[in-house]
Amino acid sequence: MIGGICYWIFNMSIVASLTGLVVMLIRKIRFIPHRVSVFLWVIPFIRMCFPFGMNSPYSLMTLISRLTTRTVTVWQASQDVSFSVTNSIMAADSYYPITYKVNILEKIFEVAGFIWIVVALAILIALLLLYISTIRAVREPKSGKDGVFFSDKVDGPAVYGIIRPRIILPSSLEASDIRYIFAHERTHIRRGDNLWRLLGFLAAAVHWFNPLSWVFLKVFLGDLELACDEQAVAGFSEDERKGYAKALLECVSGRNVFVSAFGGAKVRTRIENLLSYKRMTVFSAVGFIALVLAIIYTLLTNAG
Numbered sequence: 001m002i003g004g005i006c007y008w009i010f011n012m013s014i015v016a017s018l019t020g021l022v023v024m025l026i027r028k029i030r031f032i033p034h035r036v037s038v039f040l041w042v043i044p045f046i047r048m049c050f051p052f053g054m055n056s057p058y059s060l061m062t063l064i065s066r067l068t069t070r071t072v073t074v075w076q077a078s079q080d081v082s083f084s085v086t087n088s089i090m091a092a093d094s095y096y097p098i099t100y101k102v103n104i105l106e107k108i109f110e111v112a113g114f115i116w117i118v119v120a121l122a123i124l125i126a127l128l129l130l131y132i133s134t135i136r137a138v139r140e141p142k143s144g145k146d147g148v149f150f151s152d153k154v155d156g157p158a159v160y161g162i163i164r165p166r167i168i169l170p171s172s173l174e175a176s177d178i179r180y181i182f183a184h185e186r187t188h189i190r191r192g193d194n195l196w197r198l199l200g201f202l203a204a205a206v207h208w209f210n211p212l213s214w215v216f217l218k219v220f221l222g223d224l225e226l227a228c229d230e231q232a233v234a235g236f237s238e239d240e241r242k243g244y245a246k247a248l249l250e251c252v253s254g255r256n257v258f259v260s261a262f263g264g265a266k267v268r269t270r271i272e273n274l275l276s277y278k279r280m281t282v283f284s285a286v287g288f289i290a291l292v293l294a295i296i297y298t299l300l301t302n303a304g
Contacts, residue, residue, distance in 0.1 A: 003106060004098045006113030007089065008051050013210045014088040015061075019299045020044035020216045022060070026295060027223065033280060034226035034273065036288045041200075041220045043299045048203045048213070051085045056301035061086060064303070084302045116209065123205040134160065138168050148182070156251055157181045159188045159260045162195050180232075180247040187232040188260040193224050197260065222266055229270055233277060245271045 023040045026032070056062070091105050092098045100106050138151050138160050148167045157169045167185045169178070188194070200217050207213040233241050248267050280288070 002113035002117065003109035004113075006109050006116050007092070007098055008085065009116065009206070010112075011086060011088050012048060012051050013207045013213070015086045016044045016047035016207065017210060017212045018064070019047050019060075020212060022299060024216075024219065027219075032288060032291070033230055034223055035230040036285075036292055038220075038223045038227040039292055040295060041216070041223065043296055044216055045199065045203055046300060048207055052083050053086065053300060053302040055084055055303065056297070058298060059301035059303055060298050061301070061303040086302050119208055120205055123208055124202070127201055127205065138166075157185060159185050159194055162198060165189050165194055180244040181251070183232040183244070184228060185260065187228050191224075191228065191231070193228060193260045196224060197221060222269075224260070225266075226270060226273055228260070229274055230277060233274060234279065241274050241277060245274050248274075 020043075023043060026040060027034075027037045029037075053061075091102075092100050100109075138149075138153060148169060150171045151168050152171050154168055154170050157167070159165045160168050165188075167182070167189075169181065200220055204213045204217045229244075233244055236244065248271060
């Protein structure tokens with residue numbers, strides 16, 4: 001049982017790595033705004049969490065299947081619509097249940113499955129304890145205006161919590177920066193970024209054995225900040241964007257994985273992105289959305 005689960009987790013991780021590397025390349029295209037390209041990270045996330053995909057002749061997997069991988073059909077609704085799982089390891093003769101080509105592979109995957117689940121549970125427990133300690137550290141902040149709180153226990157402004165997120169600022173924060181911090185942190189709350197951060201860590205914990213999953217997580221968290229910056233300054237003038245960038249330099253980042261902090265996350269890159277910010281027209285927004293949807297379709301579907 002656990003060996004079969006491990007077999008498909010490994011397959012999912014291989015496909016997620018491939019799609020994640022493609023996303024890494026696409027996000028380097030300068031004319032695509034980060035507030036649009038950040039949605040591409042949903043592709044490796046889904047690949048990490050769900051083994052099934054709809055078959056399509058226009059899938060990237062269709063091209064790759066000619067060289068190394070194959071798909072195993074699990075449900076065929078009609079001649080044109082079918083769903084499959086991508087099988088990159090190709091170490092089994094049959095799949096329901098899995099029958100391996102060599103008997104020793106069954107023992108290998110059983111042992112690997114036991115190690116995988118032990119380490120994954122250990123990481124999840126560590127994340128849970130870290131989350132609890134984070135919430136406890138800021139459990140009793142001093143109430144301020146507009147739903148904002150102050151605390152001596154934080155070293156930088158950030159949004160804490162997922163279900164009922166709160167903006168918590170250090171007590172020593174200068175009043176001149178608060179406007180820009182509010183704009184940033186409230187954008188994080190509207191976007192639900194703390195939830196996305198948590199989901200990213202959970203996916204990386206399940207695929208802990210794959211070093212690329214941690215690389216993707218790091219880049220994804222940075223992209224969340226870049227996307228939040230772009231959305232926060234969408235209505236700002238050039239001088240206001242410069243003030244926002246100045247506030248970034250003056251704020252120290254919170255060092256916790258569960259909070260969306262104002263500073264940190266490659267501040268230099270964020271400032272360069274802010275100073276080169278360009279507003280999207282309706283036409284360009286529609287074009288970017290169409291491009292992202294096409295990329296998502298190509299990378300999420302299986303060989304057909």
